[in-house]
Amino acid sequence: MGGGIIEVMVSPIVEALPGEHKEKAMSMAHSFYCWGQAAVVLISTLLLWRFSQGMWRLLPIGWALIPLANSTAFGPLRKVLVITPSSSARVTPMPATPESERTKIGTLLKSKAFFIAILMMVASGSAELSMSQWSSLFAEQALGVNKVLGDLLGPCAFALCMAFTRMMYGLHGEKVAVDRALVLSAALCIVCYLTAVLSTIPFLALIGCALCGVSVGLMWPGTVSATARRFPLGGTAMFGLLAISGDIGCSVGPWLTGVVSDAMQSSAWGASLMAQLSLSAEQLGLKAGLLVAAVFPVLLLVCALIRARQNRV
Numbered sequence: 001m002g003g004g005i006i007e008v009m010v011s012p013i014v015e016a017l018p019g020e021h022k023e024k025a026m027s028m029a030h031s032f033y034c035w036g037q038a039a040v041v042l043i044s045t046l047l048l049w050r051f052s053q054g055m056w057r058l059l060p061i062g063w064a065l066i067p068l069a070n071s072t073a074f075g076p077l078r079k080v081l082v083i084t085p086s087s088s089a090r091v092t093p094m095p096a097t098p099e100s101e102r103t104k105i106g107t108l109l110k111s112k113a114f115f116i117a118i119l120m121m122v123a124s125g126s127a128e129l130s131m132s133q134w135s136s137l138f139a140e141q142a143l144g145v146n147k148v149l150g151d152l153l154g155p156c157a158f159a160l161c162m163a164f165t166r167m168m169y170g171l172h173g174e175k176v177a178v179d180r181a182l183v184l185s186a187a188l189c190i191v192c193y194l195t196a197v198l199s200t201i202p203f204l205a206l207i208g209c210a211l212c213g214v215s216v217g218l219m220w221p222g223t224v225s226a227t228a229r230r231f232p233l234g235g236t237a238m239f240g241l242l243a244i245s246g247d248i249g250c251s252v253g254p255w256l257t258g259v260v261s262d263a264m265q266s267s268a269w270g271a272s273l274m275a276q277l278s279l280s281a282e283q284l285g286l287k288a289g290l291l292v293a294a295v296f297p298v299l300l301l302v303c304a305l306i307r308a309r310q311n312r313v
Helices: 002-016 022-050 053-063 065-074 076-080 105-110 112-143 147-175 178-198 202-216 219-230 235-266 268-277 281-293 295-312
Strands: 082-084
Touching (some): 002 235, 105 235, 147 202, 178 202, 178 219, 202 219, 268 281, 281 295
16 A cells, blocks of 8 residues: 555656656656665575575565655655755655646546556556566576576566666657657567567576566556656546556456466366476466466557557547
8 A cells, every 4th residue: 555655646746847858757767666676686585595584574674664764755754864954855745736727537537548548557567567476486487496596587687677678768768759669668578478488498488588677667657657748637646547557457467377377287288288398387387377468568569559649640
């Protein structure tokens, strides 16, 4: 709940900041989510490996220091963050759009453009989390490595690739229109999913997993920013609806991957394919689950093409 509220509030704050290229600012802001994810995976994995699995109880206490520091910037403790005698690190919120001027939720829900944005957010969340959450096990199954290397080669590499893409777009995004970037991202994501699933070379399949982070990097922030540009008076409620849609995708994608994986491993057809392809039950199941999850970047590509066409009209 806390993470969800933070996500809903950060996007409209970034969108309200002065500047011409809002897509760049949104991508740069969302890149720090990826850097944080990579840091958590890397540091937590190495600490548990180096010391003891029993110290996992201390990790949440350590990571809790980050939101505590953030609360001092926005909350009543902000006065303690004094940089110089004449300045402080207080975060001053941007003035909100008056309620009477905001686009009503009913108006948003009746818009075809906003419906396309909702579908894109669902597809973005599904495409991102399906690969991210299963990449560790995929690395272990594909390369036969242990849990430590699986986490580093899987979700950590995925997050680093995603962070790099968002940061680069945040620095040089004015060179590529966001609509075109979303189309290219969706197409690359389809290629990455198919490479991870269909490649018979384990290392190449793992590269497909990692590069999937590049392909999904712009999906979420790009869709949010493009929708905010289309509905500039949507307000926090609009960002909330977009975030809910993305989070639904984050739940549905990994769940569907797991369901298909379990079903394939326990089916007679799956047993026949295991023998034909010389795969273990876990390998076949995971490949089948990710193959079905590839429908989400396909959905995103279709929606991105429709949006691009609408904007040209």
